[in-house]
Amino acid sequence: MTLAATLILCSVLAGGAVCLGSLTLDGAAATVGVALAVVIGLGTAWLAVISLLYMLALTITRVSQGRRSDPCARRGRGGLDLAPAGGAVAICALTVQPESSATVAVMAVLSFVLADVFASEVGPLRSSSAFLPLTRERVPHGTPGAMSLVGLLAGAVGSAASAFIAAIANGDKAGAAVFVGGQTGALVDGLAHARIPLLRWRNVVANLFGVTLAVVIALAIWSL
Numbered sequence: 001m002t003l004a005a006t007l008i009l010c011s012v013l014a015g016g017a018v019c020l021g022s023l024t025l026d027g028a029a030a031t032v033g034v035a036l037a038v039v040i041g042l043g044t045a046w047l048a049v050i051s052l053l054y055m056l057a058l059t060i061t062r063v064s065q066g067r068r069s070d071p072c073a074r075r076g077r078g079g080l081d082l083a084p085a086g087g088a089v090a091i092c093a094l095t096v097q098p099e100s101s102a103t104v105a106v107m108a109v110l111s112f113v114l115a116d117v118f119a120s121e122v123g124p125l126r127s128s129s130a131f132l133p134l135t136r137e138r139v140p141h142g143t144p145g146a147m148s149l150v151g152l153l154a155g156a157v158g159s160a161a162s163a164f165i166a167a168i169a170n171g172d173k174a175g176a177a178v179f180v181g182g183q184t185g186a187l188v189d190g191l192a193h194a195r196i197p198l199l200r201w202r203n204v205v206a207n208l209f210g211v212t213l214a215v216v217i218a219l220a221i222w223s224l
Helices: 003-020 025-042 044-066 079-095 099-126 149-170 172-195 202-223
Strands: none
Touching: 003 025, 003 044, 025 044, 025 079, 025 099, 044 099, 044 149, 079 099, 079 202, 099 149, 099 172, 099 202, 149 172, 172 202
């Protein structure tokens, strides 16, 4: 598939996500940019895999948010929301060598994303409250840094999905690296949310910490 064909196809899919309310316009533009970076760095086959996992995350988010009473929760994901993970995918796809290491890094990002999405979206639907990991205090869902057992289990399932694909592509060590990296990054992301002051970009900063750690740990394990 040529870059032009990829651009057209991704634009159509991103436009559909905008119509469904899963993405904002700037979120759709960011998604198309990341898709082009993946095609250039890793090829169309990996774009298809990443797109499948990405659509899974968007679907889980949309279904969960559709059940919430807070209309603000139903806003589609914007470019700023996608910047940490999307930027990491693009950078890893374009710069990490060899290709096997690049795919491990990219799948670690997806492992982090799916862990974060599954934990934050499934947890509130299946458990009545959450807790703060550092103090064990019971708090309502939505409290910065709060976690639930259901959410943690759901997050592990999300990371396992990405790790399974990595293992098929590059072997068991790649799967383990992707799983451990994604889970560690998601844990740090949650702790960062609890510690970072109430800033407008708190979610972005916490995600940046988490996704960076996910990639670093995954590549460290992969290089052993």
